[in-house]
Amino acid sequence: MLAVALVVPGCSVVDAFPDGSSGGAPAPAVDAAGALTTLDTLPVKGRAPKTGYSREQFGQAWSDDVVVAGGHNGCDTRNDILRRDLVEVTYKSGTRDCIVATGTLHDTYTGTTIAFVRGQDTSTAVQIDHVVALSDAWQKGAQQLSAEQRRDLANDPRNLQAVDGPTNTQKSDSDAASWLPPNRGYRCAYVSRQITVKALYRLWVTQAEKDAMSRILHAC
Known part of the structure; x- marks a missing residue:
């Protein structure tokens, strides 16, 4: 599946979702057959030890120093994704429309609408x-990537989604075998995106993870 380019104010091109949606719109129909075909190309292995993992292994958080879409545009990745995924966006003055001040998220993970207001408590x-x-x-192949590739993975718009905060906390570092979005209508797109990212960065899946992904996609 190909990413779709989306032009945003004040900065350069940022990818839309790999499924073609943008701006908080509902996910369209997913190419489940294509995702299944890609899934079958992923190696199936056990989970490697978490030894050595830290967030720093993937570079500075929200670095603009990447070669994926949105890199070197003068805006940090978090704000790139907020600008892509929120609607009715306003910006902090004097930031070249880089820092999102407010907006509305139509959350794909929960199916709810969330008001975003920048602030320490909000x-x-x-x-x-x-x-x-x-x-x-990290446990499924990223240990073998270069530091630059891991930094790209951490800031690749194809692997990033603005979502409900508590739901993201609940997910933590789960894979598809142990966590799926509560919004069942987005599960096909969610699993398809995971497969796309794992294929792009040569990551593997566990057997339980592959079984869960296959089950979701066969029901799409």
């Missing part, structure tokens, strides 16, 4: 999820 209502969690990636 920003966490909307968090940026790594669709393939970084800890999961």
Whole structure:
């Protein structure tokens, strides 16, 4: 599946969702057959030890120093994704439309609508999820990637989604075998995105994870 480019104000091109949606819109129909075909190309192995994992292994959080879409545009990745996924967005003055001040998220994970207001006590209502969690990636092949590749993975718009904060916390570093979005209508797109990312970065799946992904996609 190909990413779709989306032009955003004040910065350069940022990828839309791999399923083609953008701006908080509901996910369209997923190419389940294509996702299943890609899934069958992923190696199936056991989970490697978590030894050596830290967030720092994937570079500075929300680094703009990446070669994926949105890199080197002068805006940090978190704000790139907020700007992509929220609607009715306003910006902090004097930031070249880089820092999102307010907006509305039509959350794909829960199917709810969330008001975003930047602030110490309010920003966490909307968090940026790594669709393939970084800890999961570390245990399934990312240890073999270069530092630059891991930094790209952590900031790749295809692996990032603005979501309900508490739901993101609940997910933690789970894979598809142990966690899926509460919104059943988004599960096909969610699993498809995980497969896309794992294929792009040469990561593997466990047998339980592959079985869960296959089960979801066969029901799409």
